[in-house]
Amino acid sequence: MNLYFDTQIVWLFAGVVALLGLAAVVSTILARRPGGPEHAALVENLRARLRSWWIMVAIIFLTIVAGEIFTVILFAIVSFLALREFITMTPTHRGDHRALFWTFFIITPLHYWYVGTHWFGMFAIFIPVYAFLFIPLRSALAGESERYLERTAKIQWGLMVCVYCLSHVPALLMLPIEGYEGENAKLLLFLVLVVQLSDVLQYVFGKTLGRRPIAPRISPNKTWEGFIGGVLTASLLGACLWKITPYTPWQTFGLALLIALMGFAGGLVMSAIKRDRGIKDYGVLLPGHGGMMDRIDSLCFAAPIFFHITRYYFT
Amino acid sequence: MIAESTAVLIRLLCGAQTRWVGAEPLFRRRVYFCNHTSNLDTVVLWAALPPALRRLTRPVAAADYWKRNAFRRYLADKVFHALLIERHKVTTQNNPVNAMLAALDEGASLILFPEGTRHPGPEPRPFKSGLFHLARKRPDTEFFPVYLDNLNRVLPKGELLPVPLLANVAIGAPLRLEPDEDKAAFLERARLAVWALHQP
Numbered sequence: 001m002n003l004y005f006d007t008q009i010v011w012l013f014a015g016v017v018a019l020l021g022l023a024a025v026v027s028t029i030l031a032r033r034p035g036g037p038e039h040a041a042l043v044e045n046l047r048a049r050l051r052s053w054w055i056m057v058a059i060i061f062l063t064i065v066a067g068e069i070f071t072v073i074l075f076a077i078v079s080f081l082a083l084r085e086f087i088t089m090t091p092t093h094r095g096d097h098r099a100l101f102w103t104f105f106i107i108t109p110l111h112y113w114y115v116g117t118h119w120f121g122m123f124a125i126f127i128p129v130y131a132f133l134f135i136p137l138r139s140a141l142a143g144e145s146e147r148y149l150e151r152t153a154k155i156q157w158g159l160m161v162c163v164y165c166l167s168h169v170p171a172l173l174m175l176p177i178e179g180y181e182g183e184n185a186k187l188l189l190f191l192v193l194v195v196q197l198s199d200v201l202q203y204v205f206g207k208t209l210g211r212r213p214i215a216p217r218i219s220p221n222k223t224w225e226g227f228i229g230g231v232l233t234a235s236l237l238g239a240c241l242w243k244i245t246p247y248t249p250w251q252t253f254g255l256a257l258l259i260a261l262m263g264f265a266g267g268l269v270m271s272a273i274k275r276d277r278g279i280k281d282y283g284v285l286l287p288g289h290g291g292m293m294d295r296i297d298s299l300c301f302a303a304p305i306f307f308h309i310t311r312y313y314f315t
Numbered sequence: 316m317i318a319e320s321t322a323v324l325i326r327l328l329c330g331a332q333t334r335w336v337g338a339e340p341l342f343r344r345r346v347y348f349c350n351h352t353s354n355l356d357t358v359v360l361w362a363a364l365p366p367a368l369r370r371l372t373r374p375v376a377a378a379d380y381w382k383r384n385a386f387r388r389y390l391a392d393k394v395f396h397a398l399l400i401e402r403h404k405v406t407t408q409n410n411p412v413n414a415m416l417a418a419l420d421e422g423a424s425l426i427l428f429p430e431g432t433r434h435p436g437p438e439p440r441p442f443k444s445g446l447f448h449l450a451r452k453r454p455d456t457e458f459f460p461v462y463l464d465n466l467n468r469v470l471p472k473g474e475l476l477p478v479p480l481l482a483n484v485a486i487g488a489p490l491r492l493e494p495d496e497d498k499a500a501f502l503e504r505a506r507l508a509v510w511a512l513h514q515p
Contacts, residue, residue, distance in 0.1 A: 080479075084330065088481040094435065094471050100478045283481065284332060 005065060008244045012189055013061050020057065023050055042207075048288030056286075056295075060192065064185050068173050069116060071188070075170040076112040081292045083108065083162040085282040089274075090154045095144025099135050103155060107131045108163050115167050118174040127164040132156055161270075161300050162293070168303035175307075177314050180246040190245055191259060191306050194238040195299050198260035199267065202230030219271040222264075231260040246314055255309065259302045266301030270294075318394050322369065325362035329355065329469055330481040333363040336488070336512060344424055347372070347459045347486070348446055350439040350509050351428040352467035355477070359466060360426055361395055363484040373398045373418055374426040375411070398425065412448045419453055429505070433472050437464075439509050442502040450492040450501060457489035460505065462512035485512040 027050060031043045063074040087100060107127065114123040136152040169191065173184045180187075206226025214222050238256025242249040270293065274280065283291025349360060357374040364372055378399040381391040391397040398418050400411035415425055427449075429442035450458060464483035470476075487508055492501055 084479050084481060087478075088465065092468065094467075097468075097471055097474055097478060101476050104479055283330075 008186060012244065016057055020053055045288050052286045052288050071173065072112055072116040072170045075166060078292060078296065079163045079166050080108060081285065082296060083158055085291045085293045086158040086162050089277050089279055089282065090158065093144055093146065093151055095142035096139050096151055096155065098142060099138040099155060102138060103159055111163055111167060115171050120174065123171060127159055131159060165300040165304050166296060168307040169299065171307055175311055175315050177246045186244045190241055191303060194234055194256045194259045195263045195302050197237055198230050198234035198263050199298055201233045202226045205229030215268065218275055219268060222268065227264060231264060234260045255306065259306055262302040262305050263298030266298040270297035319366060321394055322362035325358050328479060329359055333484040335486050343457065344419060344422065345457050345459055346425045346427055346449060347461050348427045348429050348505060349461035349463050351430045351433050352435060353433065353470045355466050355470045356463050357426060359482055360461060360463060360484060372424040372426060375400055375415060377402045412445050415449055416452055419456060435467055435472060437513055439506050442506050444498060446505055447498045447501050454492060459489050460487040460508035460512060462509050487512050
């Protein structure tokens with residue numbers, strides 16, 4: 001097995017570990033401060049989130065080092081878990097059973113197989129064309145017409161967000177960028193890091209300065225202050241990483257800004273879906289964060305746009 | 316060993332989350348009674364119990380289903396330690412209630428599906444009378460309502476292959492037979508206790 005390693009990756013992870021260490025110190029200080037039950041609940045949630053972060057960072061680091069195949073498999077598993085949360089909270093019908101079986105066990109693995117084998121053409125159209133035509137057909141063959149359009153649309157949307165969009169993260173590894181061969185793993189880390197930083201910073205700015213909610217009926221915690229502070233800080237921090245990317249500093253800033261904006265959009269859209277279904281979190285897989293889908297919602301929107309801009313202008 | 320790894324595997328497949336609502340996992344002789352929508356119900360509830368309780372707990376299952384082939388017989392006997400009962404040709408010798416009473420007297424807890432067979436749909440159908448006879452003959456036993464949610468979507472009746480959705484197991488506060496409660500009233504109260512655990 002070839003381990004993938006370079007000094008920049010080591011530094012990147014050292015930086016992330018330092019950030020988590022800093023957050024651990026801050027949460028300890030916050031925990032010492034006296035406060036009511038609300039404060040205690042906030043600190044407990046913060047610590048649960050941090051514990052989950054350590055595990056997630058360790059898993060990503062190990063799979064990146066282990067190599068491309070493992071990275072693709074990791075994201076395939078993440079897609080599978082996210083899709084499972086999505087379909088669980090979507091009311092599907094008895095007649096969708098076979099279509100769902102295909103979605104989970106055939107369409108999802110096959111799509112990731114195209115990612116792993118760098119078959120770009122099939123990767124790009126397999127889900128939007130073949131799967132999107134096949135799923136309604138399979139459900140129609142089951143002969144159940146009750147709320148048919150709604151049911152198929154929901155399965156398709158789940159597949160789109162949880163599998164197709166998310167798979168653009170490992171698909172970054174297949175892009176042939178001149179002068180950057182064999183270093184694409186850092187592009188993946190850049191994307192994931194900026195998205196997650198933006199999420200965390202929007203949360204921090206929102207909790208400390210947040211006053212004016214953006215869409216109170218959809219997500220009362222998303223405020224203009226949190227949005228502007230988080231997105232700008234994450235973009236600036238992203239720009240500082242320009243050395244690990246194939247872009248110039250200004251291009252890096254622009255792309256980080258785009259990633260952060262798309263991430264915000266993803267979070268808002270997935271919140272709207274949760275609101276529609278009357279739930280707060282998609283699951284309980286990641287203590288403090290909720291389900292898998294709660295953690296990757298912003299990544300799902302940022303990944304495909306980042307992928308296509310990079311592919312269009314830089315390959 | 317085999318039983319423990321089977322339980323872990325089942326919990327992974329169904330992502331089963333267990334909520335103890337007004338009940339605690341204690342070592343007492345108990346009867347768990349649940350709604351029945353899927354062939355997975357028995358094994359999922361069995362797998363959702365803590366290992367020490369699980370070893371004492373015997374699912375009550377249909378002999379005609381579990382004795383059909385050697386693999387099922389092995390699972391029922393060695394893994395789930397099931398109490399197989401006759402559903403169709405019931406005589407005084409093989410009366411299911413007597414078998415259940417005997418198992419309770421040996422110290423086992425039981426998992427029971429009082430609807431008798433699988434029904435699709437969220438609301439449990441009227442219960443068969445076995446539960447009442449158990450409650451009447453062993454008044455010191457606690458009867459725990461259990462609602463199993465989403466399993467009919469994981470594996471509906473008539474399907475062979477499961478879809479990996481997340482299941483929910485809710486275990487409610489125990490019931491006992493009230494002094495002058497008649498059969499119909501007790502069975503309906505038990506059914507409503509199961510249905511009350513349903514989260515829309």
